[in-house]
Amino acid sequence: MPTNEHEAPIEFVRNRPDLAVRLLQDALGVSIPEHDAAELASENCTDLQPKEYRADAVVSLKRNETPVLAVVVEVQLKKDANKRFSWPVYLTTVRARLRCPAVLLVLCPTDPQTASWAAQPFSLGHPGLTLAPLVLRPDQTPVVVDQETAVAVPELAVLSAAAHGNENEKALLACAYALRALKDTTVFTLYYEFVDNALSADASRTWEALVTSRTYTFKSEFANKFLAEGEAKGKAEGKAEGKAEGKAESILAVLEARGLDASDAVRRRITACGDPDQLDTWIRRAATVTAAEDLFQ
Template sequence: MVSSSHEAMHRIFQEYPGLFSRVSEVLGISIGSPASATVMPTDLTENRPLERRVDTLLRIDMEDDGQSYLLAIEAQGKKDPEKPVSWMYYLSYLQAKYKLPPMLLVVCQDRATAEWAAQPYSVGHPQAPVLTLRPLVAGPHNMPVIKDVAEARKDLALATLAAITHAGDPDIDAILKTLSTALRDVPETVADPIVELTAQGLGNRPAAQQWRNLVAVDLSFYKSALSEEIRDEGRAEGRDEGRAEGIARSVLLLLGQAGVEVSDEARARILGCGDVETLSRWLLRAPTASSVEDVFAGK
């Protein structure tokens, strides 16, 4: 079964085709700015009982020189010795069918898989290979760790992909908090798909709950399907009372993840607070707090 994180790692390029230009710069090559991008059929099946599908396929038309190329994007969750041969087939098929130069970008969420995917793969005699595969690979080993709000706002799509690829990073709480903060002043039409793609990309990792907590802080801003889901959960628990209790428990969860000791008195104060705005302020402070007093500071 295809996971949500697998979908997000390649679908983000369908939502933001120009993102590859910035990712290519991160990876050390200069592609330039596209004039347009077209989502193309991903079915690479021949007229034989053999089905092959690339995760995402884009036709990129360049702005500067008017050249066009095909970009195949694969989300890879683990090492698979069969994949390099499949990728070679994809690229050869695309070149033959569309007569356009193809490129391959592999997106990973763990360093070991990314380093494996980046290794050249040759077909033919060791002394005279006829084909050599050299994919571009984006993963936690080379994508930026964005913890500056201003930097995130400069390129929200890149910040989103960076957060997804760093889903298992020890700094993921700070990365997600940065992204959430960067989204507060942007239109809903921009924020909503990013909220959803981030949630999908985090999958069932512990960071997914942290993202839900951040989305839940200000439901009046977030209008995405995820925020609606959180809002429905709040209604089921008793509207404001349910929201307050959920945020209070999230505060305690984040303090626990940060290694902050919470006394019985402080726990009772957090769980007993029924004011959603106060709890939301505490929730924002919890990930970076070194003590419970840091959370309560300024009330």
């Protein structure tokens, strides 16, 4: 069964076909022909053969309604020797159907080892025919820390947060702003979970704090469900002290992600507080204050 880690990047491209262009140009340095439209094309890569071949996504770049380049997009999470046989089929079939050049873009959003494997050129057997896939490694994913860019291209912000969020909290903050602008709860949940699945435990707590801050007016259906699950988890643990500690960590995580320094005195006051309501108030303030000390005003 396809996982969120596999399906989410496909949806990124389906929701924003020009994302493939951005990744090819900005991350991989591929020259793209002039075009005035980027739209999805059929993912079916079967011609007259009985076996069905289907790529994850296909983007057709057009100029004056004529295809000028086809981008076959594949999401690869692990090594799969079968891809050495199916990828050439995808390219040649799409190229023949759209009557234009075709390139293969393989997304390996979180696994450098899989990316290294996918990028290895392989021979098709005929002299001179070697396929070298264009592979996006995690470290090649553009870092998005600008709020305006994140909101304009949320799919790129999500890829950025997943690839760099463990080391770059500003990427998580920018992505949180991007999710706030989404109106579709299903899309919001898919994007949120994709980032969360890619993060370490510490980074995941920071991500959770940024997303669940009540200052962010996300779709209530998701927010209420998420917060309810968090409260249920806290009750199941049966530790009020642990719950307060988690809230304190969330406050400090939000401050850090926003680039606000918390002095030792501020940290002591936050971590010493055992009042859940007071901590909730500080969590909300942490998303808007201009200085850590302003939490207590």
